[in-house]
Amino acid sequence: MEHRVWIASVAIILLAAASPDPPDTTRGLAWAYPVGPETPLPAAPKGVVAPGSKVRPGEADEAAGPIDWFPQEHPPAPDVVALTTKGGPTPCAECHLYDGHGFAGSADIAGLRAEYIVEQVKSFRSGERTSSQKPDRFDTTEMIKEARQVSDPDLARAAAWFAALPRRRFVRVVETDSVPVTRPSFFGWLDLEPTYGKEPIAGRIIELPEDPARMFLGDPHNGLVDYVPPGAVGRGAALVETGGPGRQPCEICHGTGLKGGEAAPPLAGRSAAYLARMLWDFKTGARGGPTAAQMQAPAHPLSEAQITDIVAYLASLPP
Ligand code: HEC
Ligand code: HEC
Known part of the structure; x- marks a missing residue:
């Protein structure tokens, strides 16, 4: 009896040694998933106005939802996008802003197809x-x-409105080997804030708002800067053209210039950190959905370094 137990244990140990641990895909690409202190968001600064806005100082503090600094730049927004209601869903513009491009940590949804x-x-x-x-x-x-909170009719209204917004350049890509020292900010919400000094980029991408103070204002004219490793844009271009290890050129589905295809969303000029998270989330299977299976073959074989190069290139493209 005893030696049978022993033989069984040896068999288990041998089996374990023969099948190496699967790659830890939940903790890879750490730079794209900053984890910050669990502190509440600071209140928006009072009496401050986004540069160039015609909104009067003080007016922003009385707004019935997220402040719309440049109402002349988009069609009137439906209530679900603009109005804070008690117990209702948070207005979309709070996180995606009134130009749809959002900010670091959110997602850029300007001009995506309404069905998508x-x-x-x-x-x-x-x-x-x-x-x-x-x-x-x-x-x-x-x-x-x-x-979970938004109703289907409101979702349809919001989708139609964001789909009609123009895509414009709001990301600036800089190849460099030294970057501002940053720390994850507010849960990782709003991603990173610069602290002090410089440090080596060490294969990461560091994504910051051009002006962190204006990000807190929800100023849509305040874009993002993506610091990327030297040579990343060129290496990414080659991978995107061939499809890399998955061998399906990205343009087949994402359209000429990666500006969006029939089912696939645009990739050109979008936030590098967002795109990296999405490739990793497809790779690990965390991002599913009706058409997500099409991304399995292209995303699954990509390494962390390849994803970094690909998204550096995509972010650098004209939208
Ligand atoms: C409290 C903040 C917040 C609000 C409010 C919000 N979103 Fe989002 N949204 C996000 C974040 C953050 C992501 C990215 C999620 C991720 O990275 O996994 C996102 C992602 C998305 C995406 C996916 C984009 C893509 O390219 O696949 C869509 C579409 C979207 N939001 C639509 C909406 C709509 C429509 C509303 C209003 C009804 C809304 N969101 C309100 C924070 C928000
Ligand atoms: C066979 C078609 C196909 C190919 C090839 C393909 N994609 Fe996709 N991609 C899609 C579809 C469809 C979606 C939307 C998936 C969904 O609904 O979740 C998508 C979504 C994405 C997203 C998420 C965008 C967002 O708005 O959240 C990224 C990033 C992406 N693809 C990158 C790539 C890259 C990089 C390549 C080339 C290496 C590539 N794709 C090749 C079909 C494709």
């Missing part, structure tokens, strides 16, 4: 679209909450 927007929100709602950072990344959790 609806489908994605429904995938957040059903639990098919999650984050590979478990428990779900704070930002993703916020969007999941939103998806």
Whole structure:
């Protein structure tokens, strides 16, 4: 009896040695998933106005929702986008802003197809679209909450409105080997804030708002800067052209210039950190949904370094 137990244990040990641990895909690409202190967001600064806005100082503090600094730059927004209601969903503009490009940590949804927007929100709602950072990344959790609260008619209105917004350049890519020292800010919500001094980039991408103070104002004219490793844009271009290890050129589905295809969203000129999280979330299977299977073959074989190069290139493209 005893030696049978012994033989069984040896067999288990040998089996374990023969099948190496699967790669830890939940903790890879750490730079794209900053984890910050769990502190509440600071209140928006009072009496400050976004540069160039005609909104009067003080007017912003009385707004019935997220402040719209440049109402002349977009069609009138439906209530679900603009109005804070008691017990209702958070207005979309709070996180995606009135130009749809959002800020670091959020997602850029300007000019995405309305059907795609609806489908994605429904995938957040059903639990098919999650984050590979478990428990779900704070930002993703916020969007999941939103998806559960918003009604289908309101979702359709919001989707049509965001789909009609123009895409414009709001990301600036800089190849460099030294970057500002940063720390994750507010749960990882709003991602990173610069602190003090410089440090080596060490293969990461560091994504910062051009002006952190203006990000807190929700100023849509304040873009992002992506610091990327030297040579990343060129290496990424080659990978995107051939499809890299998955061998399916990205343009086949994402369209000429990566500006969006029939089913696939645009990739050109979007936030490098967001795109990296999405490739990793497809790779790990955390991001599912009705058309997510098409991304399995392209994303699954990509290494962390390849993802970094690919998204540096995509962010640098004209939208
Ligand atoms: C509290 C903040 C917040 C609010 C409010 C919010 N979103 Fe989001 N949204 C996010 C974040 C963060 C993500 C990215 C999630 C991720 O990275 O996993 C996101 C992602 C999305 C995406 C996926 C984009 C893509 O390219 O796949 C869509 C579509 C979307 N939101 C639509 C909406 C709509 C429509 C509303 C209003 C009804 C809304 N969101 C309100 C934070 C928010
Ligand atoms: C066979 C078609 C196909 C190919 C090839 C393909 N994609 Fe996709 N991609 C899609 C579809 C469809 C979606 C939307 C998936 C969903 O609904 O979740 C998508 C979504 C994405 C997203 C998420 C965008 C967002 O708005 O959240 C990224 C990033 C992406 N693809 C990158 C790439 C890259 C990089 C390549 C080349 C290495 C590539 N894709 C090749 C079909 C494709």
